[in-house]
Amino acid sequence: MVRGWAQYPGDRHHGAHGGLVSRSLDVSVGNLLDFSQNINPLGAPRDALRAAHRAIDEESGRYPDLEYTELREALSDYLGVTAERIVPTNGGAEALFLAARAAGKGGGALVLEPTFSEYAAAARASGMTPIRRVARRREEGFGWDPDSLGDLEGISVVFLCNPNNPTGDALDQGEILEAAARVMEAGAVLIVDEAFADFVPGVSVAAMVYENLSVARSFTKFFAIPGLRLGCLVCDDAERVQALQPSWPVNAVAAAAGISAARDPEFAKATLAEVARLRQRLFVALDALAQLQPFPGAANFLLVRGPEGLAERLARRGVLVRGCGPFEGLGPEYFRVAVRDEASNGRLVAAIRGEL
Numbered sequence: 001m002v003r004g005w006a007q008y009p010g011d012r013h014h015g016a017h018g019g020l021v022s023r024s025l026d027v028s029v030g031n032l033l034d035f036s037q038n039i040n041p042l043g044a045p046r047d048a049l050r051a052a053h054r055a056i057d058e059e060s061g062r063y064p065d066l067e068y069t070e071l072r073e074a075l076s077d078y079l080g081v082t083a084e085r086i087v088p089t090n091g092g093a094e095a096l097f098l099a100a101r102a103a104g105k106g107g108g109a110l111v112l113e114p115t116f117s118e119y120a121a122a123a124r125a126s127g128m129t130p131i132r133r134v135a136r137r138r139e140e141g142f143g144w145d146p147d148s149l150g151d152l153e154g155i156s157v158v159f160l161c162n163p164n165n166p167t168g169d170a171l172d173q174g175e176i177l178e179a180a181a182r183v184m185e186a187g188a189v190l191i192v193d194e195a196f197a198d199f200v201p202g203v204s205v206a207a208m209v210y211e212n213l214s215v216a217r218s219f220t221k222f223f224a225i226p227g228l229r230l231g232c233l234v235c236d237d238a239e240r241v242q243a244l245q246p247s248w249p250v251n252a253v254a255a256a257a258g259i260s261a262a263r264d265p266e267f268a269k270a271t272l273a274e275v276a277r278l279r280q281r282l283f284v285a286l287d288a289l290a291q292l293q294p295f296p297g298a299a300n301f302l303l304v305r306g307p308e309g310l311a312e313r314l315a316r317r318g319v320l321v322r323g324c325g326p327f328e329g330l331g332p333e334y335f336r337v338a339v340r341d342e343a344s345n346g347r348l349v350a351a352i353r354g355e356l
Helices: 018-025 046-059 069-079 091-103 118-125 173-185 238-242 252-262 265-287 310-316 342-355
Strands: 006-008 012-014 086-089 108-113 129-134 155-161 189-193 213-218 231-234 293-295 301-305 334-338
Touching (some): 069 252, 086 238, 091 189, 108 118, 118 129, 155 173, 173 189, 265 301, 310 342
Antiparallel strands (some): 006 012, 301 334
């Protein structure tokens, strides 16, 4: 059997499954067309990669700056927050686990489904019990239901993904702050995962964090450096949170790449324009196929409903999409596709057409 997703310890599931499929089909990973990982189709900024190479040559023989002074300053300018509120992390996943641990309350952690599987894992790792509640329903086009925050008794932490993965919808700042107020009133902490917020200017609340509101950021998607693992947590008391981390969470190569990428506004500008164009063209192409129903997305991926088993059949063709069967509130007929370059998107549409 060819799997459309990969299961990991802690009931986590991800789309980064190229190695799994290549072993299943005995096909080289390089010959697979992977739409399961949502990475910037422009690739990493060239200057950032050059900085990473220099760091390998010049900084591998010494420890990174324990304070990450230059990295925090670069991220401060990029995010529009003070450097004192930034905790650099080993990718966005560590930021989520760190935020959950910093809450330190026990009790329940509300996971608003369908959404990223790491939230439940982060809750359990911090001694909390994940409580799953569907906040985006298929019969309502996966629009956000604010009433999902109606009963917060016994809840210590609420995880909210914005833009949401895998549905692709984004809430505006007002909606996020309204949710934060409701969560704070209940005595809980809201952790907003902004892994894809770089693709949607104006939705981030990173500059508005306070005691009961923390924001996790990932720089692996927008800067296209998932193998380097770089993220940060923006929070009200960074010094207290840093005390919960091991020393040197970010290696010198990732730090160098992040510093360079964060200081490259032209790359960000080009990315936003190109992803918006490619996403719209891909949506139109998928919507034109009679058996598919793509849902509008704000980031660099689209949720699609199609015939059950389509993700499996595409994998046999060497085209990997993110099967969404494991997501609560979705099912085996749903899959998610990344927005890639024009030629790759065309190959995806052709492969789907060949299976319908």
